[in-house]
Amino acid sequence: MDPIDSEELLRHFTRSAVEKPVQNIVDEIFNDETLREKLGLRGRVSFQSHTNLGQSDTTTVDEAMERMSITDTFRGNQRAASARPATSEQRGKGGGRADQFYIYRQEDGPSSPAVAIEYKAPHKLTRGVITAGLNGTIVPGWDVIDKEGNSVEFFSKWLLAAVVTQYFSYIIDKEVQYGYLFTGDAIVFLQIPDDPITVHYYISIPGVDAQQDDEYGLQQTAVAQVSAFVLRALAAPPPPQE
Template sequence: MNAFNPGANDSRGRVDTVTTREHEAWKSRGRGRGAARRQTRDGTARRRNRRADQFCVHLVADERKIPVYAVEFKAPHKVTIPELVAGLHPIDLDRDVIDQEGDTFEFYATRLVAAVVTQIFSYMIDSGVRYGYICTGEAFVFLHIPKDDPTIIQYFLCIPNQDAQADDEVRLHRTAIGEMLAFTLQALAVEPPTQEWHDVAHNQLTTWKVEYLDVLREIPETLRKDPPASNYRPSHWKPVRKIHNTRARTRARCQPGASTPKHSSTEGSGSDQESHSPSAAAPSVFAR
């Protein structure tokens, strides 16, 4: 999984939580490099209005609603697969995005993706969840905020139509349903963020005033119509095979005075079998 650490997006107001029945690393520390001059910190509570395309999935148990993960939907023509592939990479927001100028497709894609992820990052912080995802209908960007650093968000890009290959023996795991199931189970298994986590987020995160639609309008239409070839490569891992060792039982006649032969301590231990585990992508950091 990769990561970036965005500052909070400036969408003011209050976050209204909803239940599942209703639907539901950029380092943005803001310290040094003139960050204070370009960004403002909210002195009041960080709760903001959620956008129409944002939802929070809750677990409803014992008459309590526990937030699990955040969701943000984007139309595939507004955030395209080439833009996601080009824009998701290790960055420093201060260095690479804020107040920067460029004319390449990668620069515009990076700025667009930075704005989109910053929006849901802010919503995740406000909702007190460490998991979330962006869905365009063609791709998923799964997101995770580490428990020990709420100023960084990790990402993982998933394009099911390219990930699930017909000749892949574990292709079901790479389908949209398989990826969503694994993501949901992982989000359900984590403990809620601690008060210290919330305090660090409140004290260290700053506000980047940005609207992704404004960023989208700045991209020349000629670049969007003819993007460079995508270098997306589906992640691959070897399945973990569970091999059950069975010992053949033989009948033996006990002879008087004969000792029963002892089995080797290594018999059936499977010591010559390889254990394959999924490979995890190395974290990358979007820093601001």
């Protein structure tokens, strides 16, 4: 297999290796009335490009980082990032991004985005950078902004703070509460509660986790992890309207 060196190749690989199996699993659950009711599933799913939502203003990295902090909240893998979303005056004038896709909830009437996905080629956001950058507490105003450093830890913290905060601002601008970053090697799941000053996230390394867990290895695969996350998002009530 050729190495994945772009978001386009990653998206193409993920479509057959992850997205189609996830879509099939959700469809089968939806077709089973007992499972559908038990899981609170409120529709089928489809994977679509960001262009279906049109253009959107987005917050710049520096603006986002100035308003957020990242703290360790659960067993070293799950974190919480506190941030205040940008106002319309603070948002930059950027358009949609080509590596942005959405999982749509298809119910009676118009479909609506339920999960946002961003693909990052693995060489741009390596597993080592992800685990180092999301290890411990990050307060960008103290640790990153206007700071200099040459260590791997500093670079990783700066990069992950930028990625998480900008993505947070992007998905909250779309009124989507669930999303994940996918590199092909790692998945960073994100969830924004009703009070949008915090983003919770969890790191999954399917290739490592599935091999290390003999008893529950199947549950640690990318398909299983994404399926569970999508089912949770589909069962969640719509975000509150301002």
